[in-house]
Amino acid sequence: MRRRKSGLRDVAQLAGVDVSTVSRVLTGNLQQRVSSETRTRILEAAKALDYQPNALARGLRTSRTATLGIVVPQLDNPVFSSAIRGAELAAGRLAYSLLIAHRDSGQRIGGAYRRLAETHRVDGLLVASLDSDRDLLVELRGTGVPFVLMNRQAAGAANAVVLDNERAARMAVGHLVGLGHRRIAHLAGRLEGYNGQGRLAGFRAALAEAGLDPQSAPVEPAGYSVEGGAAAMQRLLASGEPQPTAVFAASLISATGALGVLHAAGIAVPRGMSVVALHDAPVASMVYPALTTVRTPTQEMGEKAAEMLIGLIRGEASGGTIVLPPDDLVVRASTAPPAD
Amino acid sequence: MRRRKSGLRDVAQLAGVDVSTVSRVLTGNLQQRVSSETRTRILEAAKALDYQPNALARGLRTSRTATLGIVVPQLDNPVFSSAIRGAELAAGRLAYSLLIAHRDSGQRIGGAYRRLAETHRVDGLLVASLDSDRDLLVELRGTGVPFVLMNRQAAGAANAVVLDNERAARMAVGHLVGLGHRRIAHLAGRLEGYNGQGRLAGFRAALAEAGLDPQSAPVEPAGYSVEGGAAAMQRLLASGEPQPTAVFAASLISATGALGVLHAAGIAVPRGMSVVALHDAPVASMVYPALTTVRTPTQEMGEKAAEMLIGLIRGEASGGTIVLPPDDLVVRASTAPPAD
DNA sequence: AGCGCTTGAACAATCGTTTGTCCAACGCTA
DNA sequence: TAGCGTTGGACAAACGATTGTTCAAGCGCT
Numbered sequence: 001m002r003r004r005k006s007g008l009r010d011v012a013q014l015a016g017v018d019v020s021t022v023s024r025v026l027t028g029n030l031q032q033r034v035s036s037e038t039r040t041r042i043l044e045a046a047k048a049l050d051y052q053p054n055a056l057a058r059g060l061r062t063s064r065t066a067t068l069g070i071v072v073p074q075l076d077n078p079v080f081s082s083a084i085r086g087a088e089l090a091a092g093r094l095a096y097s098l099l100i101a102h103r104d105s106g107q108r109i110g111g112a113y114r115r116l117a118e119t120h121r122v123d124g125l126l127v128a129s130l131d132s133d134r135d136l137l138v139e140l141r142g143t144g145v146p147f148v149l150m151n152r153q154a155a156g157a158a159n160a161v162v163l164d165n166e167r168a169a170r171m172a173v174g175h176l177v178g179l180g181h182r183r184i185a186h187l188a189g190r191l192e193g194y195n196g197q198g199r200l201a202g203f204r205a206a207l208a209e210a211g212l213d214p215q216s217a218p219v220e221p222a223g224y225s226v227e228g229g230a231a232a233m234q235r236l237l238a239s240g241e242p243q244p245t246a247v248f249a250a251s252l253i254s255a256t257g258a259l260g261v262l263h264a265a266g267i268a269v270p271r272g273m274s275v276v277a278l279h280d281a282p283v284a285s286m287v288y289p290a291l292t293t294v295r296t297p298t299q300e301m302g303e304k305a306a307e308m309l310i311g312l313i314r315g316e317a318s319g320g321t322i323v324l325p326p327d328d329l330v331v332r333a334s335t336a337p338p339a340d
Numbered sequence: 341m342r343r344r345k346s347g348l349r350d351v352a353q354l355a356g357v358d359v360s361t362v363s364r365v366l367t368g369n370l371q372q373r374v375s376s377e378t379r380t381r382i383l384e385a386a387k388a389l390d391y392q393p394n395a396l397a398r399g400l401r402t403s404r405t406a407t408l409g410i411v412v413p414q415l416d417n418p419v420f421s422s423a424i425r426g427a428e429l430a431a432g433r434l435a436y437s438l439l440i441a442h443r444d445s446g447q448r449i450g451g452a453y454r455r456l457a458e459t460h461r462v463d464g465l466l467v468a469s470l471d472s473d474r475d476l477l478v479e480l481r482g483t484g485v486p487f488v489l490m491n492r493q494a495a496g497a498a499n500a501v502v503l504d505n506e507r508a509a510r511m512a513v514g515h516l517v518g519l520g521h522r523r524i525a526h527l528a529g530r531l532e533g534y535n536g537q538g539r540l541a542g543f544r545a546a547l548a549e550a551g552l553d554p555q556s557a558p559v560e561p562a563g564y565s566v567e568g569g570a571a572a573m574q575r576l577l578a579s580g581e582p583q584p585t586a587v588f589a590a591s592l593i594s595a596t597g598a599l600g601v602l603h604a605a606g607i608a609v610p611r612g613m614s615v616v617a618l619h620d621a622p623v624a625s626m627v628y629p630a631l632t633t634v635r636t637p638t639q640e641m642g643e644k645a646a647e648m649l650i651g652l653i654r655g656e657a658s659g660g661t662i663v664l665p666p667d668d669l670v671v672r673a674s675t676a677p678p679a680d
Numbered sequence: 681a682g683c684g685c686t687t688g689a690a691c692a693a694t695c696g697t698t699t700g701t702c703c704a705a706c707g708c709t710a
Numbered sequence: 711t712a713g714c715g716t717t718g719g720a721c722a723a724a725c726g727a728t729t730g731t732t733c734a735a736g737c738g739c740t
Contacts, residue, residue, distance in 0.1 A: 347725095347726060348726065348727060348728095349727095359726085359728095360729075363727065363729085364729085367727095367728080369728085371729085394725085394726050394727065396725085396726080396727090397725070397727040397728090398727050399727090400725090400726080400727075400728095401726080401727050401729085402727085
């Protein structure tokens with residue numbers, strides 16, 4: 001049952017032709033003409049032997065691996081797992097595979113990328129690292145390997161696929177305003193990062209549109225972790241000012257942390273505090289109360305990034321930056337009109 | 341800045357030796373002796389040129405790719421993302437990369453595996469698919485590519501790394517019994533699967549140990565999804581019998597679904613119903629109330645599987661089945677003594 | 681001095697493809 | 711019938727590494 005793997009040579013032998021002819025037929029390279037008679041003979045032989053091309057040999061010859069490298073900061077963050085899934089889908093559609101780069105701790109962050117790129121293991125890189133390492137970009141560029149940033153934008157105008165953070169934030173805050181909230185706080189992301197800044201800007205823009213003072217609205221950086229969200233919510237509650245009636249969290253993860261603090265503080269959601277978060281994922285309906293969120297096309301982000309990268313590799317596309325608008329608002333149980 | 345990639349030839353030229361000598365020095369293959377003088381000369385040249393071996397060429401010659409393929413049913417399930425992380429870690433330690441196989445929908449499930457294996461893209465496969473496809477195993481074996489099952493056990497005594505489901509289940513149920521519960525229900529997994537069966541067995545064993553009747557205890561299959569957990573909990577509540585005071589969920593995901601139903605039904609947790617789940621993950625403390633869980637070594641599962649696979653590939657290890665005991669019980673807010 | 685042995689390194693084949701070049705056979709026209 | 715353009719396919723050279731084999735130099739020995 002376990003027959004030896006058959007190569008081009010075996011097919012050629014069975015069909016009674018040269019390997020080069022087999023190669024041309026099988027790769028569909030029709031620069032060179034082949035009589036339809038031998039073509040069918042070759043195709044039959046290939047099928048009979050269940051021929052599978054050796055990716056290594058092909059890659060060596062063509063210096064194309066049909067493989068994309070991807071490095072994500074974390075696997076358990078729904079944003080990234082969704083983006084990976086999208087990249088996987090798009091790559092698969094275009095006959096590419098996905099290689100997950102392990103970040104070799106201890107070495108500098110670029111190590112993993114470099115090894116993949118410079119050992120000819122991948123044709124291009126999907127970069128979703130959170131580390132805003134400027135040197136990484138320089139180094140990446142230095143390798144000459146095409147790459148696309150995912151969910152991250154860098155100064156040097158690299159190729160990237162990102163979310164329209166401002167619009168997403170305005171969608172969320174607009175919902176709160178529409179419910180009648182006037183004192184709205186922001187559990188921000190990382191304010192030195194692209195996403196954090198965009199969401200804060202959207203938050204303020206929405207307030208301004210509603211005739212509220214953007215500058216006096218409380219903003220607490222929460223990062224993108226449960227703990228960060230909890231700590232930020234703590235700080236928010238601790239600050240003496242008249243408490244907000246609603247909070248817009250820059251990420252689903254930090255929102256869940258905030259929810260925990262609200263429970264502990266005996267503040268009912270949404271009665272005592274409305275909560276809306278950016279990004280939707282199954283966990284949004286797992287928490288109590290189920291969170292109202294803005295759905296973002298994270299999977300599409302992965303797809304678009306992979307497609308762009310493959311386009312770049314094939315020399316068909318020109319790159320650039322794609323900004324994806326948010327999908328829609330998913331109203332669940334965590335938002336309601338203010339109590340008073 | 342972006343210099344041409346240098347190969348063995350360039351190093352040889354710079355060092356003034358033959359490529360074969362360079363190869364021997366750089367791969368540490370000391371069958372053939374090399375004077376320490378030329379050795380250092382070569383090493384310096386390699387460093388100066390920042391030589392990186394071409395993985396394709398090396399793979400073609402040695403028919404080793406230093407790459408492991410991994411197929412998981414879903415990325416967003418914490419069990420799998422954790423296992424992937426573990427596999428990634430272990431693989432990285434041993435200088436292997438991880439290739440994520442996309443399951444090409446439409447083709448039979450084995451398609452992805454086969455392509456990877458038969459095109460010489462990977463040296464071995466980590467199989468974590470939930471699909472209990474018997475044919476897959478046969479086919480996998482047919483390819484002659486070494487593989488290790490993760491979180492899954494199959495009849496043919498394949499190599500596998502699994503959890504000790506029975507012990508884990510007994511740990512969970514023992515906790516409930518210790519709190520004084522007498523009417524305990526089980527939100528089971530897939531009863532036709534390895535994990536579901538083991539957890540059910542552990543559930544019953546724990547009841548028997550406690551002097552309770554295992555056969556009369558309600559068991560509702562819930563699968564491993566939020567919806568499945570919710571539906572099972574519905575059924576449990578709907579069945580007229582004296583309601584249980586506690587429930588043991590076979591998975592964290594289904595437990596969150598159950599929690600939602602309990603909220604909707606106005607049953608307070610843990611006052612009206614204690615809930616304990618198998619598997620721990622961040623989401624356990626995101627839900628309300630935070631779930632008491634049994635921590636399972638899912639990351640270690642990935643590590644062990646990758647290590648075993650690499651051992652198999654290298655011909656050093658002999659495979660077999662590794663059963664990992666649960667870590668410990670994490671008591672949070674979802675369990676308490678029964679109300680009455 | 682001649683012989684054999686060890687040592688260190690070059691030579692060359694090979695892995696399985698792809699692809700540029702060459703060549704024989706054929707049919708056509710003059 | 712000679713000349714010539716097409717056609718269909720074989721030949722052979724890469725790609726960049728690994729590894730078995732060969733070979734020259736140097737040494738000690740008789």
